[in-house]
Amino acid sequence: MLRIEGIQKSFGGFMAVNGANLGVQKGEIVAVIGPNGAGKTTLFNLITGIIKPDGGRVIFKEEEITGLPAYRICKKGMSRSFQVVNIFSRLTVFENVQIAVLSRHGKTFNLFTPSRKLLIEETSDILQSVGLTDKGRSVSGSLSHGDQKALEIAIALGGHPELLILDEPTAGLSPEETIRCIDLIKRLSADLGLTILFCEHDMELVFAIANRIMVMVRGKSIIQGLPADVRCNREVQDAYLGESESGVCLA
């Protein structure tokens, strides 16, 4: 479904992503892991068009989307959440999600129909699926961090994506919230049949839900494979544990 070939991006001489490769099959849950500063978020930004790559190709559903603006990539069925909470903070929770839904239905140039009459059900459904139904009228900026992370995912779902990209969905969450989040991701995959690409620091989470794992180190993808293969790969161990302790399987 998604194929990335040798993608590159440098910021003022610093190679943030230096030839990363990645493939995601339909229905899979793929995790990207790597140490801090490995270029995971940059990679996601490159895929979703938030920033433009210097080189390489992004192919989505057999179509090259390299360098397309973010809003067009989104229209093709790829949505994402952000690592740092990135919501419409002055709007209510309901409105946050509704914008994404309106956008997917191409109704944002509709000037005279009141928003409140449009796509109520679909928006409510999404809120329900992430457990935010009773907070719909709250101003999103005033929510707790956990709820804001849930809202992050809800907004991404508003685009009704085939491929959902989650950038550290559990960052900053409490253990209970993390468990809820894992359940949510699993449910999304199972119930809606979503393809999910995510990156994460929490190894437990990664090995608990990912079908396949890609490892990034210093902007390069060094391996992509089944959890079991990745777990004992030497290079991965080097990257994570330092060479002295190699030979121990991760997690």
Next chain:
Amino acid sequence: MATLNIRGKESWLVPILFILLLVFPLVLTRFYTYLLALIFVSGLAAMSLNLVLGYGGIYQFHHAVFYGVGAYGAALTITKLGYSPWIGFLVGPLLAAFISLVMGAICVRLSKLYFGMLQISLGSLVWAIVYRWYSFTGGDDGIHGVSMPDLIGSTTGSYYFTLLVTAACLIAMYLIVKSPFGSALQGIRDNPVRSEAVGVNVKLHQLVALVIAGFFAGVAGVLFIVVDNSAFPDMLFWTLSLEILIMCLLGGWLTFLGPMLGAAMMVALRTFASTFTEYWTLIQGIILMLVIIFLPEGVLGYVNAKFKQLGNLASGGKA
């Protein structure tokens, strides 16, 4: 979010307010009728700016250009080309919208302060052209004595025309703010990156918003012609733009009617302060400073917040 909701229990107040405004000329002296009309004009200009500023988060620093272009478009169509005023009234806003489209297309690739700076440079060019094109625009003398149809020629007539047009524009703007487009625009204001990520073409939405705002500013310019029968190059000068910005801020730039309230405060202040002191800009400056320091969300924004705090707003909740 601090928008106003017409669906609440208080919706009956709107027609009452409107009827009050309709009968005011019958009880008020001509001066206050004129002053109210002037407030509507300034208020409409401020509200059109707030469409892009408060709702779109776009730093449109030189909004007065479109106000002035609307006024000049109408005045020149009537005086120089000799068409009927009604045609002039259409030409003004359309011309303003067109200028807004051109300037917007150039500026929209930039954001925030850079947008504002480029826009102010371009706007100054438009001002310079109007200011020195003597043979056509009348240069710094401006255009005077634009004749109006008898129906709206008197103070009362121009008041009613201004009231009705302003009301129509307010309804249209309200609908736009509440429409999916309005939602998207507010989304862009809060978070342009996220908007882009959910599939909203940010620049295009901003451009459309700018054109709409330019159009309504043009309408305000036309209404100025109706009320005062004149157009001046000062209407396109950057200081007026800042005054319009101040109106938004004073009233509350995150509320729908705030800019109208801000305009009422500015016009009333100017009119009454200037009757007892020549230092009325000093008073204006001090009030502005105090509002910025103590009421950063403007007067209406502050009032709204207070009412919310008091819990009196349970019924006025929003969907």
Next chain:
Amino acid sequence: MEFLSSICPPEILCQILVGLSRMTILFIVASGLTLILGVLRIPNIAHGSLYMIGAFVAFSVSKWFGGGTTGFWMAVVLAPFAVALLSLVVERGIFAHLYEREHLMLLLLTFSFALILGDLVKVVWGGEYRTVQLPGSFKGPIPVESLPIPIYNIFLVIIGPFVALGLWFFTNKTKIGKISRAAAVDREMVGAVGINVSWVFAIVFVIGCFLAGMGGALVSPIVNITLGMDHTLIMEAFLIVIMGGLGNVWGALLGALIFGLTQSLGILIWPQFGIVFPYAAAVTVLLFRPTGLLKSTW
């Protein structure tokens, strides 16, 4: 000079020299503006008012010392300090508490100051013209290729580079300058290493305003000092700052150079629309380099 006149006609040479002197005043004012904009992130519209106050104070000081050479030099030296003192009070009293506000708020706040200061100047100095006497040694022109250049303009052209060098020295060689440059890039970080950012900001603000006052004092002998002299200047200073890149002092120099020269040479090309040229130049620059010619600190 002879070499120059062999490649371009004397009147053009003259225009260039004069454009350079015009540039100097614009640069001095704009460099203060860009310093404040770059470090404090305040688009200071009241900067023009401070320039005007600098000129008015220069008038008062010059008069106090009985005009003439002493009066002029005392005015040029003391007026900027008076403006700096005023700005220190304003910064400590008001701005220091509001740095976290949005740029738009700060912009309008400085506009409110421009309104207030404008009327206060009227309260203090009245509405009439004021002038500062040029010292005898600066009077009269020197002929360049039979065309006259006022000595004072040449004096200004010489001062310009010194101010630029002084600013360069301040930002690159002094501790406060280095801290302020760092603070312009990352405020939190500088605060985190235990530096009192608030006072660094105050010092930068005061220096910026000092420059505005200096511009006003230097311009005072060649114009008549009057209310409203801030209006056109602040617009031009802003355009220069934008052209050069927000917060970049060398950018302000470049912007002022473009502004001064397009204005002077524009007059030769198309006299009636001479004033359109600098605006058109600004628009052109921004069309191709939206963030200004040199690197912005934003």
Next chain:
Amino acid sequence: MKKETIIGMGVVLLGFLAVSFSFGAEPIKVGIIDTYTGPATAYTFDVLDGFKMAVNKVNAMEGGLGKKIEFLTRDEKFKPDIGLAMAKELVLRENVDILMGTINSATALAVSDFAKKEKTPFFVTFSKSDKITGEQGHRYVFQITENTLMAGRAAAFALAKKPFVKYWIAGDDYEYGHAIADGVWNQLKKLKPVVQLLGKSWWKVGETDFTPYITAILAAKPDFIIVATGGSGMVNFQKAAKATGLAQKVPFYQHTAIELSTLEPQGLDAPEGVYGTANYLFYYPDTPENKAFVQEFRNTYNRYPKIGALYGYVTGVLVEKGFAKAGKVDKEKFINAVQGMVIDSPVGKLELRACDHQLMLPMFFGVTKKVPQYPFLIASDIVTIPPKDYMPACEEIKTLRK
């Protein structure tokens, strides 16, 4: 919409209602709109003070109608939209009987249009636009100052007698500058067809650095320069002319260059040998009337009267005499009484011409010169140009108005 918003707006509206019940006033009320901030005050303060002087005299001795004259001032700050709103406030709220002001032509024209609608007499005291009594003139507007056309023609009248042939035109790029320049040039070409125009330069209003323009002009080597500056441009240009040595190289003319408003602020630094025209000089003509006026003005305000003082004073006299002749406070009767009226003034008898409501003022042409008795330059070699020589004829005005 929220309740409190609507209630708030209602309160504001009720407030308007409450203050709107005002009462008619007994004295004759004059509403003055003018710019009392910025460069223009060099002229407008004297208008106000001259007017005050006339009015105080009337009030002290119970004028012809036995009514006091009261006046209200509004500072429009050179903004025509605000000036117009202020004029409307004065007429609609304060019920003034007479409007007067302003130095800003845009305001003057806009207020004139309003005065016509409201049938309220409007005395223009400083705007030099020739449209006021020219093509846009009407029954309710009066111009107490010379206009650009008149000034230009008067200057051409004097310049035609000088030997200059090659001219350059320069000036402030606004209506006033162009109108003065056109006024001089058109008339000059008519009077002396051999003159030739080498070129023009225009700079923006408020320009402070004229050196680039001056160098460009010098390069063309004209015999004479017509400099059409106004307001602060007058002093600014003279300073530049002095600094560059232009004043010694090429003679130039500025309307009002010899006037005290231009020369006093410069002290002895002003350039000598500049040609100028003005309607009033406190030292010329050296008549008892003028001396008495200057003495009274100096006693009251401790300074020499500038040109504005004459305009303000004459307006005050006209208002008083007009109402006295009309016999009651009636605007139509006042206009009938005041048009065509001849009054005494410091510069002799002045007629307010009935056909176009333009005051017929003599024009003085002279050249700047240092003299020992004043700390500023004054005009010398003064030639008086009588109004009939330079004013457009009534027929001319009629065709303009169509």
